[in-house]
Amino acid sequence: MKYIRKSQERGSVDLGWLQSKHSFSFGSYYDPKHMGVSALRVINDDMVMPGKGFGTHGHRDMEIISYVMQGALKHEDSEGNKHTVPAGDVQRMSAGSGVMHSEYNASNTDQVKFLQIWIQPNKMGIKPSYEQKSIAQNGPLTPLLTPEGGENALSINQDASLSRLVLNAQQTFMLASGKQIGYLHIVKGSVMVDGKEFAAGDAFAVDPATELNLEATAELEALWFELPADF
Incomplete structure (x- = not known):
């Protein structure tokens, strides 16, 4: 493994209305050892209180993905x-030449928990675009986003x-990174890889060109990124 990021070592933010864990440097959290992996620049594990959220703000030249784990987001x-982006849906916004947006908890009673993911694009200044979809799991590994899309991704x-x-717990699976850098982020559960346990x-x-033999030690949900090796 070329890089390990443990949950308890992530950057932490508590604004009352927002509790967040930052895998990589973001906002007021900065650590030169954790600036991202390849084109992957942000994984923020956000929990937003009922009725609260991120007011209108701008982005450009960034692929912004929301992976909702609990509750729903209003975009x-x-x-x-x-x-509205409910738990189970995946949202992708290409900021391109520039876009203003807001994201709020869609509920006035329940928290929303989601992963905010930023990936740098390979095309700058494009027209902003938006996609959202509920993608059913099809086997152990199901594509959510690909360069071409299609086949429900x-x-x-x-x-x-x-x-x-x-x-499932005790289920095994082999991941292969092929020609790209692989990055596995555990959403829930736990897994044993090369004698190390990740939760x-x-x-x-x-x-x-790395092959990984995985064994889930508890029911597992994780995100597997395949990222440019020459970025």
Whole structure:
């Protein structure tokens, strides 16, 4: 493994209305040892209190993905998109040449928990775009975003892909990074890899041409990124 990121070592933010864990340097949290992996720049594990959220703000030249784990997000942007993103849905916004947006907890009674993921694109200044989809699990490893989209996956403006890995307790599975850098972020449960156990919030990266034999030590949900090796 070329890089290991443990949950308890992540940056921590508590603003009352927002509790967040930052895998990589973001906002007021800065650590030069944790600036991202390849084109992956942000994984923020956010919990937003009822009725609260991120007011209107701008982005450009970034692929922004929301992976909702609990509750629902209310999204509005300057391109006219107004959507609710429930748990189980995946959302991708390409900020491109510039977009203003807001994200709020859609509930006035329940918390929303989601992963905010940023990936740098390989095309700058493009027209902003938006996609959202509920993607059913199909086998242990299901594509969520790919460069071309299709086959029920969303598209992304980068030579990168994101898949959801789901394993039952004691189930084994082999992951291969192929020609790209692999990065596994544990959403829930736990898994044993090369004699090391990883639990919710933990993550690690591997070089291209690496094969990983995984054994879930508890019911597992994880995100598997395949990222450019030459970024």
